[in-house]
Amino acid sequence: MAMKKSIILIFVLSVLNFSYAQNFVSDSLEIESSTPKADKLFKRMWYKEAAQAYETELNSLNRKKDKKDDNYLRVLKRTGDAYFFNTDMENAYRVYDKLISTYYPNINPEYIFRYAHSLEGIGRYNEAKRWMKEFAKKTKKLDDRSEYYDQIDQTIEDVLNIQPQFVLHNLSINTEYSDFGPMYYKDKLVFSSAVDSSNYHTRIYHWNEQPFLNVYVGELNAIESDIDNTEDFSSTINTRYHEAILTFTPDHKRVYFTRNNYDGKLKRDKKGTNHLKLYSADLVKNEEDEEEWRNIKELPFNSDEYSVGHPTLSSDGKLLYFVSDMPGSIGGTDIFVVDVFEDEENDSISSTRYSKPRNLGEKINTAGREMFPFITDRALYFASDGHLGLGGLDVYESKINDKTFNNPKNLGSPLNSKLDDFSFIIKEDLNRGFVSSNRTTGKGDDDIYSFVRVPIKEEKPKCDQIVRGFVSNEVTGERIANVTVTLYSETGEKLETTTTGLNGAYRFNKVLNCDTKYKVLAEKTGYGEKNKPLLTDKITGETVVALGLQTVDKLIVEEGGLLKIKIGIIYFDLDKSYIRNDAAIELNKIVVLMTQYPKMVIKIESHTDSRNTDEYNLALSDRRAKSTREYLISQGIATNRIESAKGYGESRLINKCTNGVPCSEAEHQLNRRSEFIILKM
Structure with a gap:
């Protein structure tokens, strides 16, 4: 997906750096390369072109009799990776399947992990779960992800059976390129797009052969189901590189946004990687008395050595959530939060202070990737491929209870699909919002969808009752064994029959509803029948029904x-x-x-x-x-x-x-x- 291929490219790479070459087949990158051109494209993250070059070499090697050499293994891996990093899951599965079938079990477990994700990406969920279990088995105690996939007790079927609660509409402004990252701004909607309409139309991002991302703004229609009249959001914020994912302070006078580490020129870490950073800007009036975004400044917890991005602000503007792979992360990328301290007498950017970043912890963050947080007073919404989902990134909801986050819940289909679903925002009072997805039914790469959320009717808490009791002689009080006891519904439907034991006790196995009428009939040779109505208790538990019988004659x-x-x-x-x-x-x-x-x-x-x-x-x-x-x-x-x-x-x-x-x-x-x-x- 273009989203992965652009603004979060560094986040993607960070999750792919696990290696167990010491214990398994080597990564085969130390041998002399037979594909220098393809390798060069791959290292520059031009994955679409790299995949084509590797396929040419792979076809050549396939024609040879002996394909099980180190070079064949290396090219297989690189070909699959080029497709995988470009979210071409059909081709990634095709190549990884050949890799696994040829070299399993002597294969780096990371490729089992990627193989499982490619299976999810084409909708083969049961196979994906089996290979995730195999990944967990092979990486026990070596990879945090193994513990999660080894202990998972929820099934894909559980997620597929989530009651649908969203109606989606593809926006008219979507293009063949990547359009994603919606955010409310006053009565408008801002978003990021790779549509080639900027002054930098000659600049192409070779990962996905699309222009670099810029931020646009459009007017919401009356029912907030679409936007029109789109234009550049800000000439001062948009640059020749990537800008995306914004959030605004409650007064709309400050914006936080994600951008490449760029300050006139791209900055790179010691390995030559250009990371992402968070920036802020203030809305001020220029000499012509027009408002524009100025005073652009990067936030103090940025670094040239890791990425920071995807901001979202609490409704009071005092908590800033974001995504990073900074030291202390649990997985590939985690969600963090900082306190925002404003100087009441001076509201400029320079006077704003931030606390030390805090990881939201293992309830939210996994060994996979958590991204695109959106916070409301009611819940935290985010995208993840670490929690159980339908494939790629899914959107999850973690409700806020007494200032703590509950366990995240997958929001199910049709909001989520077997590909990537992310950048979820919502107005809770209207049950309307927007989400991004690269599902195949869209217009292009990533598309923005508006949605209406139809709240699921809150079902009454499940209340179960078991009926038990005993049968005794009404005259003597002696318990009676071998009495046939039958349970009926109020309308006379026979539900279950049992027999009293030596102590006269009986118990029905059928689980009944609470606060519901039933009937019990007791019968035994020599005794008169006893038919007794009952009303089960109102809370979960047991309803005890004692029955008394008399013989048909005093003799x-x-x-x-x-x-x-x-x-x-x-x-x-x-x-x-x-x-x-x-x-x-x-x-x-x-x-x-x-x-x-x-x-x-x-x-x-x-x-x-x-x-x-x-x-x-x-x-x-x-x-x-x-x-x-x-x-x-x-x-x-x-x-x-x-x-x-x-x-x-x-x-x-x-x-x-x-x-x-x-x-x-x-x-x-x-x-x-x-x-x-x-x-x-």
């Missing part, structure tokens, strides 16, 4: 998990098994109950005490059980409704009264019993 009880018909004691004469009259009275209660519930099926178990021999007691109890069954059948109960009648002798005593243990008659009587166990109803 039916549950003991030890078994349903039984509880009647009076069935007495037998000593050593006898026939049914006595008093026993018949009790058994008739069973006859009535089984007649009332015609589907009831039972089994009969008879028991004795421990007195007498085991064999005798077993035979006696069995005769009594069968005698009991015969009596019930004689009273009209169908044979198939009594599954079995069996005696157990003294094998199932319910107290301590075993052989040889002295017990009272009452204690022995407890063991002489008949039990009627309900199997079906």
Whole structure:
């Protein structure tokens, strides 16, 4: 993109200086070059011409049989880099893909990083994420970027699924060249452009074969969706080199702007690099009583050894944010801030003081590049390729909470695209603003777009409820196991069914809404159904619903998990098994109950005490059980409704009264019993 190819060229280079040549395949730059012309173009950052020259050499090497030599590796790298630095991601991917497939895994990890970014640039997000993970794996503890990409838990799908909230409009003033960097100025909009309309039309910036950038101004239309009547912003600010990215004090009497390190002539560092600097200028009246920008002065924290640029001012003018790769930066370029101190009695540039620059820290800045900050009273907006995005630079929002910045959030598509999106500005009260992008649907290189932001409706905080409870006997209070409990919606839709445990407790797994009506139904053989409405609690947590059941008849009880018909004691004469009259009275209660519930099926178990021999007691109890069954059948109960009648002798005593243990008659009587166990109803 022209933006990267021009005003931030130094920032771009700073992020590309990582090297691990000691541990991996060498950078192959020490060998004798077979492409001196291409190398010269590359070093001058004339990447478009360099790429063409390298392609010629690469085609020649491809025709040779042995392509895996140091020179082939070097030319592959340089060809890919020439495209990558010029943001030609299609061709960068094509060349890097050949580089990776030929030399992986013995390749400098920086090229894995660039390969991943080229994949993002052509929309192949899943592959890009995989290669970023590989980059993190190979550079563990060697590169700060590895930790971020190794621990990232958000996915590209999460970013793609962000609810759209922007409607974009391409401005009429956009050209085939680079147009970007909008900023409000009174009722106008200033911006930077490489359109060839200046007095320096013969000067071409060979990185992108476009004229150098200058600043222009245009009139906003009534709804601030476009501008017209554009003209040069200032003949004193525009020079023969790059000027871009401005910000103004609240009274519009001072401007801060980015320019090449130029003061009549270009200044370079020890390596011959021309960096960017921040300058300020005051609006004053000239001899003709016309306002013009004068007193241009560079800011005190500039340096010939690193770049400073992309200014933005807080609404009160007391905080100046900017971008730099100065010492203390976390990544390629970071966002910094300084306090601005004005002399109330003297508002000239010379009287303005600035604090020491402060890095905004790791919440905002990453090992990648953070650029183009724009501050409002509500949030900090900036572009980054270090946070998870859709490719290239994406725009992020970090809301301000008690003077601190929250974690940045990607603003999603369509504001962001798979290419570069940056220079975001907004009027929060109008939800209108401007953004720059080099997406392929534009008119030229970088284009400026106006936008309307449609606020996302604030959803109510998610409130979840789980329903649990227990079931007990309403009469005895005893907890009941194996109860079927079913959850229904208010309209009767079955949602889930579960069963109580040994302690009578149940729990539904389905997550429910808070403050919502549901129904619970409890059922178990021998018990009446219990249908209970419920209203879940209003805050996230658990709603406890206790349920009480009663048996369908007072003669039916549950003991030890078994349903039984509880009647009076069935007495037998000593050593006898026939049914006595008093026993018949009790058994008739069973006859009535089984007649009332015609589907009831039972089994009969008879028991004795421990007195007498085991064999005798077993035979006696069995005769009594069968005698009991015969009596019930004689009273009209169908044979198939009594599954079995069996005696157990003294094998199932319910107290301590075993052989040889002295017990009272009452204690022995407890063991002489008949039990009627309900199997079906």
